[in-house]
Amino acid sequence: MALKRPAPPTAPGPTGGVMLRSIAEIRRDPLAFLTRMRGEFGDVVQFPIPDPPTYLVSDPEAARRVLVTNARAYGKRTIQYTTLSLVTGDGLLTADTEQWRPQRRLVQPAFHHESLELVSVHVRAAVDRLLDRWRDRDGKVVDLDEAMMHLALEVVGSALFGSDLSADADRLAKATIEALDIVVKKARSPLSLPMGFPTPTNLVLRRAVRALDNAVDAMLAERTRNPLVAGQKPRDMLDLLLAVHDDGSALSKREVRNQVITFIVAGHETVASALTWAWQLLATHPQVWDRLRAETAPVAAEHGPVFADLARLPYTAAVLDEVLRLYPPAWLITRRSLTDDELAGVKVAAGSLLIVSPWLVHRHESLWVDPEQFRPERFLDEAGQRRRDLVAGAGYLPFGAGPRLCIGRDMALLEGVLVLAALAPRIELSPVGAAPVAMPLVTIRPQGGLPLRLRLLMAK
Ligand code: HEM
Known part of the structure; x- marks a missing residue:
């Protein structure tokens, strides 16, 4: 049988030889490699991979075409999402076009205004617990990466599932990271064996997934003891997932499990990654921290911060916007083209893999002045209010865009602002040693954690 000849490339890009010579760089610093590829070949780069044809898209309008x-x-049957579904199953994040819409409709009420108001209560409780844990750490080095993972996991557990994950947070955070690190490894290695094979990697992944499954089982058992009373409004996402509808239909146990794991995974490492980089940037930009402290100290001293304080915290929101620009936790968004299309003048055949990288779009010199600089005020207008035109623009994609826009965006922004506002006036952090290397895994994490020296300034 004759082998199918690969179609000729439709966009500029590196040769196979260049890719081979770049293997060490790709391993050591994948973000630098992507930046170099865009610098050398432009806004649509084609990699020398025949099947599927693979493009890196950094042109903001082309990215918008794919996503919006x-x-x-464009669908989600990509290697990244297929591998992620080894952990999450077909939950909302990985579900492809046909199954996705009813799932989104089902869980959307968990993100309505009144549910978000309650998030501030959960954030406050988690911040208080963190300050308790830090009480005897004044003057010592603490790992902000670990602290933010723990905190974000507690918030997602209590806000969405009414579950107190504080006792189990470290174990669960470890299981999530283990599982996601292997997902990345498998997605990057074409030779990785399917889960049925007991390779060391697969065994670690199975163990991590079991830990997550046990946490879900415990949550469901707790809810069976405390079910929704007939006529009562769903209290959180777990009630929505367990609801039996008027026509008698309900999600299967597996479907509930997939959504719970999806929300634990999607809802905590992303927020934790953003907050971790926020502390690193604040620790190295004291003038930004001074301004942040000036805005947040009065709010913290009064009572808060609570949901109603958001309007008083535009600079804090701008700090978070700028952190998400420089360190977008979801640094890659992938899609599979379902039909032929044209992106920024490049013909893209059906079946191609499209890689949109917010990391590159957010550093595009045609959109951002001094893109490498950390300058929160770029997100404020002359009246000192948040520039909604900028956060909704084609050049800003931390939460994706279009129909698959992050469902947790408002919760994440609220949580991020509240954590910054609660901690910024109470602590000081200073760098110890060299700046951390940003490692792009499922989210961008500082390699080896983020050790910073802590000073406690105010009691809770
Ligand atoms: C800073 C924090 C966050 C960032 C940067 C972020 C980023 C993103 C991005 C880029 C997407 C779109 C992916 C794509 O188009 O392929 C997405 C989707 C999603 N996110 Fe987030 N996310 C964050 C927080 C959260 C939170 C707090 C939750 C839930 C509690 C959440 C749950 C989800 C889910 C379920 C989806 C899939 C939505 C759908 O396809 O309908 N995320 N997120």
């Missing part, structure tokens, strides 16, 4: 204006022509 022609979103129907």
Whole structure:
């Protein structure tokens, strides 16, 4: 049988030889490699991979076409999402076009205004517990990466599932990271064996997934003891997932499990990654921290911060916007084209893999002045208010865009602002040693954690 000849490339890009010579760089610093590829070949780069043809898209309008204006022509059957589904199953994040819409409709009420108001209560409790844990750490080095993972996991557990994960947070955070690190490894290694094979990697992944499954089982058992009373409004996402509808239909146990794991995974490491980089940037930009402290100290001293304080915290929101620009936790968004299309003048055949990298779009010199600089005020207008035109623009994609826009965006922004506002006036952090290397795994994490020296300034 004759082998199918690969189609000729439709966009500039590196040769196979260049890729081979770049293997060490790709391993050591994948973000630098992507930046170099865009610098050398432009806004649509084609990698020398025949099947599927693979493109890196950094042109903001082309990215918008993939995610928003022609979103129907792009699905999620990509290696990244297929591998992630080894952990999450077909939950909302990985579900492809046909199963996705009813899932989104089902869980959307968990993110309505009144549910978000309650998030501030959960954030406050988690911050208080963190300050308790830090009480005897004044003057010592603490790992902000670990602290933010723990905190974000507690918030997602209590806000969405009414579950107190504080006792189990470290174990669960470890299981999530273990599982996601292996997901990344498998997605990057074409030779990785399917889960049925007992390779060391697969065994670690199975163990981590079991730990997550046990946490879900415990949550469900607790809810069986405390079910929704007939006529009562769903209290949180778990009630929505367990609801039996008027026509008698309900999610299967497996479907509930997939959504719970999806929300634990999608809802905590992302927020934790953003907050971790926020502390690193604040620790190295004292003038930004001074301004942040000036805005947040009065709010913290009064009572808060609580949901109603958000309007008083525009600079804090701008700090978070700028952190998400420089360190977008979801640094890659992938899609599979379902039909032929054209992106920024490049013909893209059906079946191609499209890689949109917010990391590159957010550093595009045609959109951002001094893109490498940490300058929160770029997100404020002359009246000192948040620039909504900028956060909704084509050049800013920390939460994706279009129909698959992050469902947790408002919760994440609220949580991020509240954590910064609660901690910024109470602590000081200073760097110890060299700046951390940003490692892009499922999210961007500081390699080896983020050790910073802690000073406690105010009691809770
Ligand atoms: C700073 C924090 C966060 C960032 C940067 C972030 C980023 C993103 C991005 C880029 C997407 C779109 C992926 C794509 O188009 O392929 C997404 C989707 C999603 N996110 Fe987030 N996320 C964050 C927080 C959260 C939180 C707090 C939750 C839930 C509690 C959450 C749950 C989800 C889910 C379920 C989806 C899939 C939505 C759908 O396809 O309908 N995320 N997120």
